[in-house]
Amino acid sequence: MTTSLKQALKTHFGFDSFKSKLQEDVVKAVVRGDRDVFVCMPTGAGKSLCYQLPAVLAEGITLVISPLIALIRDQVDHLRDHNIPACSINSKLPAVERRLILADLGSSSPKLKLLYITPEMVASPSFQPCLTDLCSRSLLSHLAVDEAHCVSQWGHDFRPDYLKLGELRARLPGVPCLALTATAPKNVQEDIIQSLKLRLPLSFITPVFRNNLHYDVIFRELLPNPYVHLHAFIKKALMLDSGSNGQGCGIVYCRTREGCETVAYQLTKLGILSKAYHAGLKAGDRTEVQNEWMQGRVLVIVATISFGMGVDKANVRFVAHWNLAKSLTSYYQESGRAGRDGLPSSCRTYYSAKDKAQINFFICQDVNRRQRKRGSAKESDKAAITDFEAMVSFCEREGCRHATISKFFGDKTPNCAGACDFCSNPKVVQAQLARAAALRTNTLAAPSNTPKGPFGFQADLYEGGKKGYGFERYDEGGEGNEDDGTKRKKEFSDLFKKQMKLRKVKHDNYCVSCCVDADCPLREASSQKIPKLTVKAREHCLQLLQESLYGHYDSLSLAVDIEHEVFKNSKSSNLYKAAVLKKVTANFYVCLQQQRASYLKRKRIGAGQRGSSNPFITAKDLLKSSMLDTESNKEKESGRFFNDSSGDMKAKRERLKETNMDTSSAASSSIKARAKAVSASLDNPTKGGKAMSKKQQKLAEAAKSSRNISQYFTKKQTTEKIQEDADMPEELDATFSHTPSEIAQENISREQHSPASVEAVESSQDVIQAESKTAVIVIPDDNKEKKTAEILNTSEQDTTSITEALHPVNVPPKPVMLKEAADIVVRYLDPFYKQGKFATKELFKSFARYLSHLLAEGRSRGKSQVKAEAKALIKKFFSSVQRCESEADWKHLKRPHSRKTTEKNK
Ligand SMILES: Nc1ncnc2c1ncn2[C@@H]1O[C@H](COP(=O)(O)OP(=O)(O)OP(=O)(O)O)[C@@H](O)[C@H]1O
Numbered sequence: 014m015t016t017s018l019k020q021a022l023k024t025h026f027g028f029d030s031f032k033s034k035l036q037e038d039v040v041k042a043v044v045r046g047d048r049d050v051f052v053c054m055p056t057g058a059g060k061s062l063c064y065q066l067p068a069v070l071a072e073g074i075t076l077v078i079s080p081l082i083a084l085i086r087d088q089v090d091h092l093r094d095h096n097i098p099a100c101s102i103n104s105k106l107p108a109v110e111r112r113l114i115l116a117d118l119g120s121s122s123p124k125l126k127l128l129y130i131t132p133e134m135v136a137s138p139s140f141q142p143c144l145t146d147l148c149s150r151s152l153l154s155h156l157a158v159d160e161a162h163c164v165s166q167w168g169h170d171f172r173p174d175y176l177k178l179g180e181l182r183a184r185l186p187g188v189p190c191l192a193l194t195a196t197a198p199k200n201v202q203e204d205i206i207q208s209l210k211l212r213l214p215l216s217f218i219t220p221v222f223r224n225n226l227h228y229d230v231i232f233r234e235l236l237p238n239p240y241v242h243l244h245a246f247i248k249k250a251l252m253l254d255s256g257s258n259g260q261g262c263g264i265v266y267c268r269t270r271e272g273c274e275t276v277a278y279q280l281t282k283l284g285i286l287s288k289a290y291h292a293g294l295k296a297g298d299r300t301e302v303q304n305e306w307m308q309g310r311v312l313v314i315v316a317t318i319s320f321g322m323g324v325d326k327a328n329v330r331f332v333a334h335w336n337l338a339k340s341l342t343s344y345y346q347e348s349g350r351a352g353r354d355g356l357p358s359s360c361r362t363y364y365s366a367k368d369k370a371q372i373n374f375f376i377c378q379d380v381n382r383r384q385r386k387r388g389s390a391k392e393s394d395k396a397a398i399t400d401f402e403a404m405v406s407f408c409e410r411e412g413c414r415h416a417t418i419s420k421f422f423g424d425k426t427p428n429c430a431g432a433c434d435f436c437s438n439p440k441v442v443q444a445q446l447a448r449a450a451a452l453r454t455n456t457l458a459a460p461s462n463t464p465k466g467p468f469g470f471q472a473d474l475y476e477g478g479k480k481g482y483g484f485e486r487y488d489e490g491g492e493g494n495e496d497d498g499t500k501r502k503k504e505f506s507d508l509f510k511k512q513m514k515l516r517k518v519k520h521d522n523y524c525v526s527c528c529v530d531a532d533c534p535l536r537e538a539s540s541q542k543i544p545k546l547t548v549k550a551r552e553h554c555l556q557l558l559q560e561s562l563y564g565h566y567d568s569l570s571l572a573v574d575i576e577h578e579v580f581k582n583s584k585s586s587n588l589y590k591a592a593v594l595k596k597v598t599a600n601f602y603v604c605l606q607q608q609r610a611s612y613l614k615r616k617r618i619g620a621g622q623r624g625s626s627n628p629f630i631t632a633k634d635l636l637k638s639s640m641l642d643t644e645s646n647k648e649k650e651s652g653r654f655f656n657d658s659s660g661d662m663k664a665k666r667e668r669l670k671e672t673n674m675d676t677s678s679a680a681s682s683s684i685k686a687r688a689k690a691v692s693a694s695l696d697n698p699t700k701g702g703k704a705m706s707k708k709q710q711k712l713a714e715a716a717k718s719s720r721n722i723s724q725y726f727t728k729k730q731t732t733e734k735i736q737e738d739a740d741m742p743e744e745l746d747a748t749f750s751h752t753p754s755e756i757a758q759e760n761i762s763r764e765q766h767s768p769a770s771v772e773a774v775e776s777s778q779d780v781i782q783a784e785s786k787t788a789v790i791v792i793p794d795d796n797k798e799k800k801t802a803e804i805l806n807t808s809e810q811d812t813t814s815i816t817e818a819l820h821p822v823n824v825p826p827k828p829v830m831l832k833e834a835a836d837i838v839v840r841y842l843d844p845f846y847k848q849g850k851f852a853t854k855e856l857f858k859s860f861a862r863y864l865s866h867l868l869a870e871g872r873s874r875g876k877s878q879v880k881a882e883a884k885a886l887i888k889k890f891f892s893s894v895q896r897c898e899s900e901a902d903w904k905h906l907k908r909p910h911s912r913k914t915t916e917k918n919k
């Protein structure tokens with residue numbers, strides 16, 4: 014038998030041997046046909062062949078049940094490529110084809126070997142006559158149920174129509190049944206056997222452990238810049254630094270469509286071409302993205318869970334979950350798409366407390382909804398909750414990740430041998446957990462008297478809801494359903510905010526204990542050369558450096574080089590930080606000079622101005638105080654300013670004034686007096702004798718908005734704003750440092766929004782010399798608190814003058830948002846598309862998307878400016894590109910100012 018099977022394997026499928034002994038054993042059992050068979054083998058193990066080869070060899074037809082039409086299509090195409098007669102009857106089949114198939118099935122000896130149908134079709138009345146006819150003529154050789162876990166209510170992909178397969182089974186006496194799944198814990202296995210009425214099945218179950226997969230968990234909220242972190246991980250997983258191509262590809266899973274778009278954009282911006290895939294895209298675009306990824310033209314696909322089922326790609330070198338999976342079963346299945354070729358691959362989860370709370374909310378909502386509908390609780394309702402809890406505990410508990418998965422699936426503890434972060438370096442995991450715990454202590458403390466739901470979860474905590482988990486099944490159901498989605502987001506946001514009010518959250522305890530992450534991009538990351546300098550602080554500095562190189566082609570590598578140079582040459586933590594800041598401000602200054610140069614071209618600075626003709630503070634000036642103070646009283650000052658960050662504004666102003674007195678020697682006395690008035694007015698606008706004029710008030714407002722420069726350095730993270738605007742409770746947002754490039758942009762947009770800005774700009778020459786203030790850059794270090802690393806001697810004038818230089822107009826333009834930018838871009842780009850200047854529509858769209866993001870970045874420019882920039886960019890693009898053939902064509906296209914900065918930096 015073995016020889017003839019091997020021959021058939023070669024003849025029909027072109028394989029020289031079975032993929033494994035298990036595959037061979039299953040095929041033999043199915044070919045014998047005397048028993049039902051249950052197969053639980055990991056994804057990529059070659060389960061399909063277990064029924065396809067027997068189907069070819071058997072007389073008659075094998076009926077295959079598969080949950081998705083897309084999956085069926087792939088399988089049928091694959092079989093037809095091997096000249097194996099296979100087809101599918103489904104709702105989308107054109108009538109002509111359907112008639113042809115039914116004609117073949119009705120003939121005395123059908124040519125068809127495999128007939129694929131969905132469980133819905135099995136139940137459909139139109140299919141019943143055909144089924145009865147085949148059965149009565151004994152033309153059905155096997156019944157194969159793929160993705161059999163869908164039959165179980167304990168399973169993560171339960172589909173009610175799968176339950177009807179039990180009835181089908183009863184109608185096909187004597188037809189052996191084969192049930193296959195990749196992921197089934199013990200209770201799901203039992204459910205499958207029972208629901209499909211398998212009779213004493215032969216079970217082939219492989220342990221879930223796959224030693225080529227390396228699992229790790231990273232707590233996203235502890236990262237200064239999660240995108241940079243993800244980027245570093247991908248670079249390593251795909252060996253992009255080694256300079257060799259063809260090292261495979263990867264998947265990043267996100268929970269929301271917006272998340273996919275944002276992550277894809279960020280990764281592309283950091284230099285790794287990535288594309289989003291979700292149900293919000295048109296079917297054609299989805300296929301195009303999938304094809305590009307399959308063919309290796311796009312390295313990273315950033316997808317919702319709608320992507321992956323049935324995707325047969327061997328060299329997936331990593332699967333990263335940007336959001337927590339909804340269950341450990343799903344996670345095992347999704348992460349298992351890595352390393353199907355057996356080569357080492359990485360599976361990473363970016364854990365976040367926000368995700369945990371949100372998913373918990375959606376699950377509870379769904380359970381409540383089901384219970385309300387049914388009028389009673391059911392034991393199986395618990396499945397979603399316990400499976401999610403298993404996922405959470407996979408991330409939050411100390412211990413081998415593989416062992417956790419194996420235990421969950423009822424297997425013995427495997428020999429991990431360093432194939433997870435805990436086994437390879439438990440200290441790193443423990444340190445991370447400790448940091449997360451410290452963060453959490455100050456965040457969530459659920460009210461202890463909150464009543465528990467039927468299974469222990471706090472149903473009332475988030476109240477009930479109308480819809481499911483927040484995961485449409487495979488992200489299918491959401492098309493054209495945005496309103497509902499938005500409503501739910503809002504619903505969640507409101508509830509969450511309400512609940513969070515009960516739980517006073519504070520993020521002032523940013524623990525910075527030292528630990529080196531596997532993907533840490535720093536050179537000599539574990540070196541203890543500089544006492545008290547933590548890896549966290551170094552990573553933070555790296556991020557500042559990278560941001561200061563905004564627009565540079567490979568800003569990360571360059572930043573890594575600079576940081577390392579500074580690290581090598583610094584003797585103390587403070588000197589290191591001061592040196593980094595010097596570099597940062599120098600880079601930043603270059604950027605400002607570029608902006609100023611372009612402004613000066615348009616507006617000549619007139620003679621007779623008061624104050625300096627150079628409204629820019631130099632890097633030297635910026636650093637002057639920090640360099641002087643570095644070793645002496647900085648610690649004292651920095652602690653003080655740090656403590657201010659969320660505290661009493663008045664006290665802060667007093668201290669700012671003190672510092673100012675020491676440092677603003679350049680300010681003229683009259684301006685000082687004016688500054689004093691402004692300062693006093695901040696404490697009490699009506700105090701201090703005369704009521705302020707309207708103009709003075711506005712001036713004061715402007716000063717107020719620019720005075721607390723520290724907020725630009727310690728600001729809530731905004732990178733994922735698009736994704737989380739509506740649904741992220743503020744209280745859970747970790748505090749991250751702000752970047753220099755953002756500072757300028759923030760200043761601009763603040764000024765644009767401020768009603769005072771018109772006059773502030775008009776009076777800028779006065780304000781320029783008005784007050785000197787202290788800016789604070791917060792750098793996490795090892796004292797378990799944010800501390801100021803440097804106190805820079807800068808002044809309000811700087812922010813004002815920067816603003817003015819960047820926006821030399823009297824009427825502040827309304828900042829352009831992404832949608833508006835996209836409208837502008839599409840309008841200008843459309844004629845080029847119509848002239849056939851884009852090889853494909855997808856390219857046109859991608860380019861439009863790229864440009865829109867580019868133009869909307871920072872939200873700092875008015876519509877007319879964005880229009881002009883859009884025109885200029887498009888013109889520039891087509892001046893060097895005849896016809897756009899690939900994404901590489903616009904790789905180097907940058908906004909004008911960033912390009913200049915780049916050139917200057919080179
Ligand atoms: N004997 C074999 N020799 C070599 N390759 C094989 C063999 N059998 C199957 N394969 C290949 O292995 C890959 C995975 O097979 P298949 O898609 O059937 O896996 P699976 O277990 O069904 O995975 P999933 O759970 O993701 O559907 C396919 O590319 C298939 O062609």
Ligand SMILES: [Zn+2]
Nearest residue numbers: 413429433436
């Ligand atoms: Zn392990």
